[in-house]
Amino acid sequence: xxxxxxVSLPLLLLLLTSSLSSLPSVSTKTxxxxxxxxxxxxxxxxxNTTIIHSNPSxxxxxxxxxxxxxxxxxxxxxxxxxxCNPGQSWPGLECxxxxxxxxxxxxxxxxxxPNPTCKSTATFPSLxxxxxxxxxxxxxxxxxxxxxxxxxxxxxSSSLQQLSLRSNPALIGSIPRQISSLKSLQILTLSQNGLAxxxxxxxxxxxxxxxxxxxxxxxxxxxxFQVGNLRNLAGxxxxxxxxxxxxxSTIGQxxxxxxxxxxxxxxxxxxxxxxGTLKSLVFMALSNNRLKGKFPKGLAxxxxxxxxxxxxxxxxxxxxxxxxxLQKLQELRLANSGYSGxxxxxxxxxRNLSTLSLQNNRLTGEIPVxxxxxxxxxxxxxxRNLLGGVVPFNSSFLKRLGANxxxxxxPGxxxxxxxxxxxxxxxxxxxxxxxxxxxxxxxxxxxxxxxFGFGFSRSSFLLFGAFAFSxxxxx
Numbered sequence: 001x002x003x004x005x006x007v008s009l010p011l012l013l014l015l016l017t018s019s020l021s022s023l024p025s026v027s028t029k030t031x032x033x034x035x036x037x038x039x040x041x042x043x044x045x046x047x048n049t050t051i052i053h054s055n056p057s058x059x060x061x062x063x064x065x066x067x068x069x070x071x072x073x074x075x076x077x078x079x080x081x082x083x084c085n086p087g088q089s090w091p092g093l094e095c096x097x098x099x100x101x102x103x104x105x106x107x108x109x110x111x112x113x114p115n116p117t118c119k120s121t122a123t124f125p126s127l128x129x130x131x132x133x134x135x136x137x138x139x140x141x142x143x144x145x146x147x148x149x150x151x152x153x154x155x156x157s158s159s160l161q162q163l164s165l166r167s168n169p170a171l172i173g174s175i176p177r178q179i180s181s182l183k184s185l186q187i188l189t190l191s192q193n194g195l196a197x198x199x200x201x202x203x204x205x206x207x208x209x210x211x212x213x214x215x216x217x218x219x220x221x222x223x224x225f226q227v228g229n230l231r232n233l234a235g236x237x238x239x240x241x242x243x244x245x246x247x248x249s250t251i252g253q254x255x256x257x258x259x260x261x262x263x264x265x266x267x268x269x270x271x272x273x274x275x276g277t278l279k280s281l282v283f284m285a286l287s288n289n290r291l292k293g294k295f296p297k298g299l300a301x302x303x304x305x306x307x308x309x310x311x312x313x314x315x316x317x318x319x320x321x322x323x324x325x326l327q328k329l330q331e332l333r334l335a336n337s338g339y340s341g342x343x344x345x346x347x348x349x350x351r352n353l354s355t356l357s358l359q360n361n362r363l364t365g366e367i368p369v370x371x372x373x374x375x376x377x378x379x380x381x382x383x384r385n386l387l388g389g390v391v392p393f394n395s396s397f398l399k400r401l402g403a404n405x406x407x408x409x410x411p412g413x414x415x416x417x418x419x420x421x422x423x424x425x426x427x428x429x430x431x432x433x434x435x436x437x438x439x440x441x442x443x444x445x446x447x448x449x450x451x452f453g454f455g456f457s458r459s460s461f462l463l464f465g466a467f468a469f470s471x472x473x474x475x
Contacts, residue, residue: 059131063105066125070142071116091115096133104133111140118142124171126151129160136162143193149173150195158182164189171195180205191237192216199243204229211235215261218242223262228253235259239285243267252277263287263309270294276301285309287333292316300325311335311357319363321346333357335381343368343382355379359406363387367413372397381406383426388412390430391419398423 063083067076080088084095084103092115094107108128109115118139123146128137130153137160147170160182165171166189174197175190185206191213198221203212209230219241227236228250234257243265251260252274258281267289275281276298282305291313300322306329316338323332324346330353339361347356348370359381366389367382380401387410398405398419407413408426420429 059104062127062130066108066127066131067116069125069127070110070118070122072119073116092138098133105131106133107136108134109136109138109140111142112138118144120145122146123148124150124165126153129153133159135159136164138162138164139166139168140164141167143168143170146170147172150176150179150190152176152178152181159184161185162187165191165193167192169194173197175200177202179203182206184208187211189213190217195219199224201226206230207232209233210256213237214241216240220244222246223248223251223267225250227251230254231256233257234280237261238265239263241265246270247272247275249274251275254278255280257281258304259283261285262289265289267291271296273297275299278302280304283307286313287311289313295320295322299323302326303328305329306352307331309333311337313337315339319344319347319358323347324349326350327352329353330376331355334361336360339363341365343387345370347371348373350374351376353377357381358385360384365389367392367407377401379404382410383407384409386410386412389414391415391425391427393419395419398425 060083064077076083076090080090082088083090083093084105089095092107092109093105095103096106098104108131111118115138118141122142124139124143128134142165149172150165158181161184163182163185164187169192172194175195177200179188179200180202183206186208188203188206188209189211192215194217195214196218199219201224203209204224204226207229210232211234212230213235215237216239219238221243222245223238223243225248227248230236231253233254236254236257237259239261240263243262245267246269247262247267249272251257252272255277257278260278260281260283263285264287267286269291270293271286271291273296275284275296279301281302284302284305284307287309288311291310292315294317299320303326305326308323308326308329309331311333312335314337315334318341319334319339321344323329324344327350329350332347332350332353333355335357336359339358340363342365343358343363345368347353348368351374353374354376356377357379360383363382363385365387367387369392371377371380372393378401383406387407389412391407391413393405395418402423405423405425410427413427414430415425415427417429417431
């Protein structure tokens with residue numbers, strides 16, 4: 001599976017993956033209370049010094065078993081006999097002092113430098129759930145050779161807040177039901193693995209979830225209506241699976257939702273009207289499904305929306321003028337979906353628009369003259385439609401977009417002779433019988449990515465994916 005979105009999310013790309021994989025580091029130093037002027041009087045209060053001890057031996061043994069299973073970078077027990085002590089730790093390991101005056105392992109990261117690398121025989125270590133104070137664990141590109149499954153031990157850590165397994169092609173099987181026991185979980189990322197099976201209803205008992213990413217797997221079944229139970233959810237990415245059925249109307253109950261990505265599944269029906277209640281929604285991708293029919297009535301209410309990606313659906317309706325009322329919109333991709341009628345004049349009100357992709361539809365009429373006033377646009381693809389009339393762009397506009405402007409395969413379009421030699425855009429000169437051949441290749445089909453991500457280009461999705469769906473999660 002691969003993404004072929006064209007580039008256009010420069011703000012978001014690096015935020016996604018990095019923000020989901022970083023939590024504040026914790027100092028393991030103790031404070032020493034000193035008073036040089038303390039009088040020698042037994043009746044006066046004495047300094048209060050707290051002594052923090054190293055990990056309990058059972059917890060250390062569990063940690064070293066995990067390290068031996070995962071990484072052969074070094075002999076961990078010999079090199080770091082007391083890894084939570086100052087100066088004896090390694091990248092990817094964090095410890096915090098507990099109420100029992102002992103340090104405890106709270107974070108483990110593997111696979112992404114400078115963290116420990118994973119050996120080819122590594123399998124998923126269910127022992128991580130035996131670390132009672134573990135808050136975050138991250139496996140990136142660890143399980144690549146030896147097939148393994150996501151499994152749980154009998155004693156599951158109730159303190160785990162982040163569980164991330166990304167880009168592990170040898171991680172197969174279904175998602176175990178025991179995942180519902182992680183009641184403190186806020187970030188669950190199981191992206192780009194080989195996980196299969198039906199969507200688990202038990203996910204929706206994890207009421208603390210802020211970010212759920214199950215993209216790029218082989219998951220089947222429908223999206224349950226219980227998704228509406230995840231009231232704290234800010235990011236939901238189910239893209240690139242094999243999901244069917246309709247988008248449940250209960251998705252409108254996710255009032256905190258900022259990212260919704262259901263692209264590249266087999267979802268049918270219409271977009272529910274309840275989508276209009278998602279006032280915080282910034283990013284919505286529904287490309288490459290089987291959606292059709294009318295747009296939701298509350299479309300104009302999505303005033304936070306910046307990215308609307310919905311290529312490759314059999315819509316076969318006219319373009320709604322309400323898109324023009326979304327003043328923050330930066331990307332609008334509606335290619336290859338059977339839209340007919342004219343391009344609404346309201347689209348020219350989108351002053352922040354940088355990308356507009358309407359290629360391979362059945363659009364008629366002329367290009368709105370006011371499109372020339374879209375000062376931030378740098379990708380415009382109207383190719384393979386039935387547009388006509390004179391291209392309303394001056395030489396400055398044509399040169400600014402250059403190869404990012406494609407008007408080809410619109411037989412009725414022609415270019416004003418005074419602008420004919422500014423740039424070749426795939427249309428002929430008005431008043432001449434010959435047509436100029438296009439040197440511009442159409443933009444590739446938009447696809448939902450691969451943090452804030454997570455890009456639109458694959459990196460854009462990942463980037464946006466990164467887009468702080470750790471947000472205030474771990475602050």
